[in-house]
Structure formats: structure tokens, C-alpha cells
Amino acid sequence: MLSFGRNLKVSRAAADFSLRTRPALALCSDRRVLRTSPQRKCSGKRYNVPLSAEFVARVSGISTMAKLPYQETADGLDAAFIGVPIDTGTSNRPGARFGPRHIRAESALLRSYNSGTRAAPYESLMVADIGDVNVNMYDLKDTCKRIRDAYRKIMATGCIPLTMGGDHTIAYPILQAVAERHGPVGLVHVDAHADTSDVVLGEKIGHGTPFRRCVEEGLLDCKRVVQIGLRGTGYSADSYEWSRVQGFRVVQVEECWFKSLAPLMAEVRAQMGSGPVYLSFDIDALDPGFAPGTGTPEIAGLTPIQGVEIIRGCRGLNLVGCDLVEVSPPYDTTGNTALTGANLLFEMLCVLPKMKYF
Numbered sequence: 001m002l003s004f005g006r007n008l009k010v011s012r013a014a015a016d017f018s019l020r021t022r023p024a025l026a027l028c029s030d031r032r033v034l035r036t037s038p039q040r041k042c043s044g045k046r047y048n049v050p051l052s053a054e055f056v057a058r059v060s061g062i063s064t065m066a067k068l069p070y071q072e073t074a075d076g077l078d079a080a081f082i083g084v085p086i087d088t089g090t091s092n093r094p095g096a097r098f099g100p101r102h103i104r105a106e107s108a109l110l111r112s113y114n115s116g117t118r119a120a121p122y123e124s125l126m127v128a129d130i131g132d133v134n135v136n137m138y139d140l141k142d143t144c145k146r147i148r149d150a151y152r153k154i155m156a157t158g159c160i161p162l163t164m165g166g167d168h169t170i171a172y173p174i175l176q177a178v179a180e181r182h183g184p185v186g187l188v189h190v191d192a193h194a195d196t197s198d199v200v201l202g203e204k205i206g207h208g209t210p211f212r213r214c215v216e217e218g219l220l221d222c223k224r225v226v227q228i229g230l231r232g233t234g235y236s237a238d239s240y241e242w243s244r245v246q247g248f249r250v251v252q253v254e255e256c257w258f259k260s261l262a263p264l265m266a267e268v269r270a271q272m273g274s275g276p277v278y279l280s281f282d283i284d285a286l287d288p289g290f291a292p293g294t295g296t297p298e299i300a301g302l303t304p305i306q307g308v309e310i311i312r313g314c315r316g317l318n319l320v321g322c323d324l325v326e327v328s329p330p331y332d333t334t335g336n337t338a339l340t341g342a343n344l345l346f347e348m349l350c351v352l353p354k355m356k357y358f
């Protein structure tokens, strides 16, 4: 049994444990308490605390995001990691259905504190992994309905979802549920592609269309939408004209090359104001040299540093949901794309409202 948490007191006890090879249960004075709520009762903390690799081997245990506890619903949580394992909306290389489980596996390398920003997420918020949406691999429209229904329940609890994709189709039903709760939201959309096509191969639903559908349904506050990192070949001279006509700010990747994106994010924060904001981060925004494990890679993309700058630049915004999509493990031969995704999700957690910094 490895279900104990970490604080200074327990760390000392756990160090004793490792030296004396005493059973982990000895850390908990009351086994009945351990069975009901192992993390919190044992650590004596108010919040869930991931198992620390100082005392529990990274490779051990059931694979959850950041080695957090698993629970079935979002009840009682401030933020939840959740997987949406689909790639049936993908137009090119498949594999994103395996994204959540590979992000979880690589996330075993994450630690509790953000040494760059001094954010302490597990001293600030109640967080857990709530598993995956039960998708329909044979019917994308039914999958969208299932996603919307699942996120309605999450949003009803007040919990902020941190989603592991899955292809980018999922942003549409997620935003349906988010907007039901919050009204039209601002959107920070980081991507190589605008994902605003109307119809692809005669279909309205796919990973190239979610933000067109969102605009049609009034889910976005279009003056508070920014798309960052767009690039690659297009179908016409004015590939991003539709976005601009809606009122979106479009920041093509050429505007990002060789620069810190901190100044851009100051402008984005002014654009977003105090209203609710959703952050949608497609891993293909990063250059495929850094993140090759994705379905529709485009050369000359953002660096991981710029990706982190964008997310850290969202600190102070009224974030109501975040996703990290399009990690495709079959094309991720080293696991580093999934690892990058896991780190970016941790960075997202570290900028949520009510985060404490030490």
C-alpha cells in the first residue's frame, strides 16, 4: 500500500520508512482512516498531495496524472485532470486517442512545486485525476454529446477542468458546457492551425472545425479571442480572414519568431480583462522538432519556452477551463511530446485562480 501523502512531517517519517523498510501503513496511525481518505488523513493536509518520488518510486503504482489520487467525479475539487481519448476527428495521422494515458505515464516525472513561478498547486487547490470520458469510438457526434454531458456535470460542481486530449474536436463540446455555466468566454487558443473550417469532407464536426461551431453557437466572446502560433500552408491567400472578421486577434507564428512572448501576453491579459477565459493549447503549436508526436505537424513553430511563457502569461486571468490536445503517442517515439504535454498541463494548473505562490 503506497497511499501516503507528503508534508515535512511525513517526509521525515517516510525517510525513516525508507531507511528501516517499515511498511508504509505504519505512517498512518489509524488504518480505518487510511481506507476512507488516505491522502489527506495521512498527510494531515487540507488538499490532495501527489505521491512524491522521494519516497515512492515513479514507476510504481497505478498511472494517474501527476500521481494524484483518482476519484470518479469532480465533487469537492477545485480543479480536475480529465482525459478525452479520441482521434476520430483527426484529418491526418491518428493516435491522439492514446494521448491521455501517455501523458499520465510521462507525468510521473512531475514534482509538486513550480520552481520557476514558486506556485504551490497542492497547497492551494484540491486537485485529482477524474479519469476519462467514456467516448464512442464509432460515432463522433455521439462522442461530442457524451463529452458535453460529462463536462456539464463537472462545471455544475464549480471545478475547473484541465483536459488531456484527444484531438481538437473535443474543444467544441467542452466549450458548450463551459459557456452554459459562464456565458460566452474569452479564448486563448494556441495552435498551428485556426481550426475554424466550416466543412471538411462534407462534415461539420472534426478537429479542423471546433471554433467555427463555437462562434456559430455564441459560445465565445469574439473580441476576447486570441489565436497564437498559426502557420503553415493554407487553402487561400487569406487563410485567417474569417477569424479576423469575427473579431479574433490572430498572432501568426512569424510574429513570435525569435522573441519572448511575455510582452504579447501583457496585451492578451488586457484583451481578456476580468471575464471568464478558456485556454486551449494544441501541442502542434510547438515546433515538431520539440513535439513531433502529433497528428498535423507544421514546421517553424513555437519553442517550449514560448509555450510556457504563454501559459504563465495567463496568470491573473479568470481561467474557467484549460486543455492540452493532439498528443499522438504513436508518433512520439521518445515520449517527450507527452512529457511536454504533462508539463504544460502542470503549468496551466499553476496559473489557475486562487493559486498561492511562495
Ligand SMILES: [Mn+2]
Binding pocket: 168, 191, 192, 193, 195, 207, 282, 326
Ligand atoms: Mn488544433
